[in-house]
Amino acid sequence: ANVSHELKTPLTSISGFAEIIQNGFVQEQDIPKFAGRIYKEAQRLLQLVEDVIQISQLDEEKTPYIWEPVDIYQVCKNAFDSLKEKAQQMNVHLYICGESMKIEAVRTLLEEAVYNICDNAIKYNRNDGNVSIFLTQTAQEAQIVVKDTGIGIPEEEQTRIFERFYRTDLSRSRKTGGAGIGLAIVKAIVQAHQGTVTVTSKVGCGSRFTVTLPAGEETR
Numbered sequence: 001a002n003v004s005h006e007l008k009t010p011l012t013s014i015s016g017f018a019e020i021i022q023n024g025f026v027q028e029q030d031i032p033k034f035a036g037r038i039y040k041e042a043q044r045l046l047q048l049v050e051d052v053i054q055i056s057q058l059d060e061e062k063t064p065y066i067w068e069p070v071d072i073y074q075v076c077k078n079a080f081d082s083l084k085e086k087a088q089q090m091n092v093h094l095y096i097c098g099e100s101m102k103i104e105a106v107r108t109l110l111e112e113a114v115y116n117i118c119d120n121a122i123k124y125n126r127n128d129g130n131v132s133i134f135l136t137q138t139a140q141e142a143q144i145v146v147k148d149t150g151i152g153i154p155e156e157e158q159t160r161i162f163e164r165f166y167r168t169d170l171s172r173s174r175k176t177g178g179a180g181i182g183l184a185i186v187k188a189i190v191q192a193h194q195g196t197v198t199v200t201s202k203v204g205c206g207s208r209f210t211v212t213l214p215a216g217e218e219t220r
Protein backbone atom coordinates (compact mmCIF):
# COMPACT_ATOMS: atom_id res chain seq x y z
CA ALA A 1 0.00 0.00 0.00
CA ASN A 2 2.81 2.41 0.86
CA VAL A 3 4.63 1.74 -2.43
CA SER A 4 1.57 2.16 -4.60
CA HIS A 5 0.76 5.46 -2.86
CA GLU A 6 4.24 6.85 -3.53
CA LEU A 7 4.16 5.76 -7.16
CA LYS A 8 0.58 6.71 -7.86
CA THR A 9 0.66 10.26 -6.51
CA PRO A 10 3.24 11.67 -8.96
CA LEU A 11 1.86 9.61 -11.86
CA THR A 12 -1.67 10.88 -11.21
CA SER A 13 -0.39 14.48 -11.32
CA ILE A 14 1.64 13.89 -14.48
CA SER A 15 -1.25 12.22 -16.23
CA GLY A 16 -3.75 14.87 -15.06
CA PHE A 17 -1.64 17.86 -16.17
CA ALA A 18 -0.86 16.26 -19.54
CA GLU A 19 -4.53 15.50 -20.12
CA ILE A 20 -5.75 19.04 -19.56
CA ILE A 21 -3.01 20.41 -21.83
CA GLN A 22 -3.96 17.86 -24.49
CA ASN A 23 -7.61 18.88 -24.26
CA GLY A 24 -6.69 22.52 -24.79
CA PHE A 25 -7.86 23.67 -21.35
CA VAL A 26 -4.58 25.46 -20.59
CA GLN A 27 -3.87 28.90 -21.95
CA GLU A 28 -0.71 29.34 -24.00
CA GLN A 29 1.04 31.45 -21.34
CA ASP A 30 0.33 28.87 -18.61
CA ILE A 31 1.87 25.95 -20.48
CA PRO A 32 5.42 26.42 -19.07
CA LYS A 33 3.96 26.35 -15.55
CA PHE A 34 2.15 23.06 -16.21
CA ALA A 35 5.17 21.59 -17.99
CA GLY A 36 7.22 22.57 -14.93
CA ARG A 37 4.85 20.63 -12.66
CA ILE A 38 5.06 17.59 -14.94
CA TYR A 39 8.84 17.84 -14.95
CA LYS A 40 9.02 18.13 -11.15
CA GLU A 41 6.77 15.12 -10.60
CA ALA A 42 8.68 13.08 -13.20
CA GLN A 43 11.96 13.92 -11.42
CA ARG A 44 10.45 12.76 -8.14
CA LEU A 45 9.44 9.49 -9.73
CA LEU A 46 12.87 9.03 -11.27
CA GLN A 47 14.54 9.62 -7.90
CA LEU A 48 12.22 7.06 -6.36
CA VAL A 49 13.09 4.47 -8.99
CA GLU A 50 16.80 5.15 -8.48
CA ASP A 51 16.37 4.70 -4.72
CA VAL A 52 14.55 1.41 -5.22
CA ILE A 53 17.28 0.17 -7.58
CA GLN A 54 19.97 1.14 -5.09
CA ILE A 55 18.28 -0.61 -2.21
CA SER A 56 17.87 -3.80 -4.27
CA GLN A 57 21.57 -3.69 -5.16
CA LEU A 58 22.44 -3.36 -1.48
CA ASP A 59 20.15 -6.32 -0.73
CA GLU A 60 21.85 -8.46 -3.33
CA GLU A 61 25.35 -7.50 -2.08
CA LYS A 62 26.48 -7.72 -5.70
CA THR A 63 28.08 -4.32 -6.26
CA PRO A 64 31.87 -4.36 -5.87
CA TYR A 65 32.27 -1.49 -3.38
CA ILE A 66 35.64 -0.02 -2.47
CA TRP A 67 36.47 -0.52 1.21
CA GLU A 68 39.00 1.92 2.64
CA PRO A 69 39.80 3.77 5.88
CA VAL A 70 37.18 6.53 6.09
CA ASP A 71 37.26 9.49 8.46
CA ILE A 72 33.79 9.68 10.01
CA TYR A 73 34.26 13.25 11.18
CA GLN A 74 34.91 14.26 7.56
CA VAL A 75 31.86 12.30 6.40
CA CYS A 76 29.66 14.21 8.88
CA LYS A 77 31.23 17.52 7.92
CA ASN A 78 30.57 16.82 4.22
CA ALA A 79 26.94 15.99 4.98
CA PHE A 80 26.52 19.26 6.89
CA ASP A 81 28.24 21.21 4.10
CA SER A 82 25.78 19.80 1.56
CA LEU A 83 22.83 20.58 3.83
CA LYS A 84 23.99 24.02 4.98
CA GLU A 85 21.64 26.00 2.75
CA LYS A 86 18.64 23.86 3.54
CA ALA A 87 19.36 24.27 7.26
CA GLN A 88 19.68 28.04 6.85
CA GLN A 89 16.37 28.22 5.00
CA MET A 90 14.70 26.35 7.85
CA ASN A 91 16.64 28.28 10.49
CA VAL A 92 18.11 25.08 11.95
CA HIS A 93 21.60 25.17 13.53
CA LEU A 94 24.17 22.42 12.92
CA TYR A 95 26.85 21.20 15.37
CA ILE A 96 29.44 18.42 15.34
CA CYS A 97 31.04 17.29 18.57
CA GLY A 98 33.93 14.86 18.27
CA GLU A 99 37.21 14.24 16.57
CA SER A 100 38.60 12.72 13.46
CA MET A 101 38.19 8.92 13.59
CA LYS A 102 38.72 6.31 10.93
CA ILE A 103 36.91 3.06 10.24
CA GLU A 104 37.04 0.58 7.38
CA ALA A 105 34.03 1.53 5.22
CA VAL A 106 32.63 2.31 1.78
CA ARG A 107 32.91 6.08 1.71
CA THR A 108 30.10 6.85 -0.74
CA LEU A 109 27.63 4.65 1.11
CA LEU A 110 28.52 6.00 4.53
CA GLU A 111 28.20 9.55 3.24
CA GLU A 112 24.76 8.78 1.91
CA ALA A 113 23.61 7.20 5.18
CA VAL A 114 24.79 10.14 7.31
CA TYR A 115 23.34 12.59 4.79
CA ASN A 116 19.91 10.91 4.90
CA ILE A 117 19.76 10.96 8.70
CA CYS A 118 20.88 14.61 8.88
CA ASP A 119 18.51 15.60 6.06
CA ASN A 120 15.59 14.19 8.09
CA ALA A 121 16.87 15.83 11.27
CA ILE A 122 16.65 19.21 9.49
CA LYS A 123 13.43 18.50 7.57
CA TYR A 124 11.47 17.40 10.63
CA ASN A 125 12.84 20.11 12.92
CA ARG A 126 11.30 23.31 14.28
CA ASN A 127 12.17 26.93 13.64
CA ASP A 128 15.40 27.84 15.47
CA GLY A 129 16.02 24.15 16.23
CA ASN A 130 19.33 22.26 16.40
CA VAL A 131 20.90 19.20 14.85
CA SER A 132 23.92 17.92 16.78
CA ILE A 133 26.21 15.06 15.85
CA PHE A 134 28.21 13.34 18.61
CA LEU A 135 31.08 11.07 17.59
CA THR A 136 32.70 8.50 19.85
CA GLN A 137 35.06 5.63 19.22
CA THR A 138 36.45 2.60 21.01
CA ALA A 139 39.01 0.09 19.69
CA GLN A 140 36.18 -2.08 18.35
CA GLU A 141 33.58 0.36 17.11
CA ALA A 142 32.60 3.88 16.19
CA GLN A 143 29.35 5.56 17.09
CA ILE A 144 27.55 8.40 15.32
CA VAL A 145 24.67 9.98 17.24
CA VAL A 146 22.47 12.49 15.40
CA LYS A 147 20.21 14.39 17.77
CA ASP A 148 17.52 16.84 16.69
CA THR A 149 14.98 19.10 18.37
CA GLY A 150 12.20 18.32 15.92
CA ILE A 151 8.67 16.95 15.83
CA GLY A 152 9.67 13.52 17.17
CA ILE A 153 8.37 10.05 16.29
CA PRO A 154 5.52 8.33 18.17
CA GLU A 155 6.82 5.31 20.10
CA GLU A 156 4.69 2.77 18.27
CA GLU A 157 6.11 3.94 14.93
CA GLN A 158 9.78 4.01 15.89
CA THR A 159 10.52 0.52 14.58
CA ARG A 160 8.44 1.03 11.45
CA ILE A 161 10.25 4.11 10.08
CA PHE A 162 13.08 1.89 8.78
CA GLU A 163 10.60 0.03 6.56
CA ARG A 164 10.50 0.90 2.89
CA PHE A 165 8.03 3.70 2.07
CA TYR A 166 6.86 4.13 5.65
CA ARG A 167 6.11 7.70 6.78
CA THR A 168 4.57 8.81 10.07
CA ASP A 169 1.34 10.81 10.07
CA LEU A 170 3.23 13.66 11.76
CA SER A 171 5.57 14.01 8.78
CA ARG A 172 2.92 13.48 6.08
CA SER A 173 1.29 16.72 7.15
CA ARG A 174 4.60 18.53 6.60
CA LYS A 175 4.58 18.23 2.79
CA THR A 176 8.33 17.70 2.67
CA GLY A 177 7.97 15.58 -0.44
CA GLY A 178 9.79 12.53 0.95
CA ALA A 179 8.89 9.04 -0.19
CA GLY A 180 9.77 7.22 3.02
CA ILE A 181 12.73 5.34 1.60
CA GLY A 182 15.69 7.30 3.04
CA LEU A 183 15.87 5.39 6.31
CA ALA A 184 15.42 2.03 4.57
CA ILE A 185 18.54 2.93 2.57
CA VAL A 186 20.31 3.94 5.79
CA LYS A 187 19.45 0.58 7.34
CA ALA A 188 20.66 -1.37 4.29
CA ILE A 189 23.93 0.61 4.22
CA VAL A 190 24.56 0.18 7.94
CA GLN A 191 23.86 -3.56 7.66
CA ALA A 192 26.28 -3.80 4.72
CA HIS A 193 28.86 -2.46 7.21
CA GLN A 194 27.83 -5.03 9.87
CA GLY A 195 26.57 -2.17 12.02
CA THR A 196 23.29 -1.22 13.69
CA VAL A 197 21.00 1.80 13.59
CA THR A 198 18.50 2.62 16.32
CA VAL A 199 16.23 5.50 17.27
CA THR A 200 14.88 6.98 20.48
CA SER A 201 12.42 9.84 20.32
CA LYS A 202 9.74 11.80 22.10
CA VAL A 203 6.93 13.53 20.22
CA GLY A 204 7.40 17.29 20.31
CA CYS A 205 10.89 17.06 21.86
CA GLY A 206 13.06 15.52 19.15
CA SER A 207 14.77 12.34 18.01
CA ARG A 208 18.13 10.66 18.42
CA PHE A 209 19.50 8.28 15.79
CA THR A 210 22.47 6.11 16.80
CA VAL A 211 24.61 4.36 14.19
CA THR A 212 27.18 1.90 15.53
CA LEU A 213 29.80 0.55 13.16
CA PRO A 214 32.62 -1.93 13.70
CA ALA A 215 36.04 -0.30 13.32
CA GLY A 216 37.29 -2.96 10.88
CA GLU A 217 40.60 -4.83 10.82
CA GLU A 218 42.68 -2.28 8.91
CA THR A 219 41.97 0.64 11.17
CA ARG A 220 42.40 -1.04 14.57
Ligand code: ADP
Binding pocket: 116, 120, 121, 122, 124, 148, 150, 151, 152, 153, 161, 162, 166, 167, 168, 169, 170, 171, 172, 177, 178, 179, 180, 181, 182, 183, 184, 207
Ligand atom coordinates in the same frame (compact mmCIF):
# COMPACT_ATOMS: atom_id res chain seq x y z
P1 ADP B 1 11.14 10.49 4.13
O1 ADP B 1 11.49 10.59 2.70
O2 ADP B 1 9.66 10.46 4.36
O3 ADP B 1 11.83 11.49 5.00
P2 ADP B 1 12.63 8.40 5.54
O4 ADP B 1 12.71 6.95 5.24
O5 ADP B 1 13.90 9.15 5.56
O6 ADP B 1 11.60 9.01 4.52
O7 ADP B 1 11.92 8.54 6.95
C1 ADP B 1 10.73 7.78 7.19
C2 ADP B 1 9.83 8.54 8.14
O8 ADP B 1 10.40 8.56 9.44
C3 ADP B 1 9.61 10.00 7.77
O9 ADP B 1 8.59 10.14 6.82
C4 ADP B 1 9.24 10.59 9.11
O10 ADP B 1 7.88 10.29 9.37
C5 ADP B 1 10.07 9.78 10.10
N1 ADP B 1 11.33 10.45 10.49
C6 ADP B 1 12.56 10.18 10.05
N2 ADP B 1 13.50 10.94 10.64
C7 ADP B 1 12.83 11.74 11.49
C8 ADP B 1 13.22 12.77 12.43
N3 ADP B 1 14.50 13.13 12.59
N4 ADP B 1 12.24 13.37 13.15
C9 ADP B 1 10.95 13.01 12.99
N5 ADP B 1 10.50 12.05 12.14
C10 ADP B 1 11.43 11.43 11.40
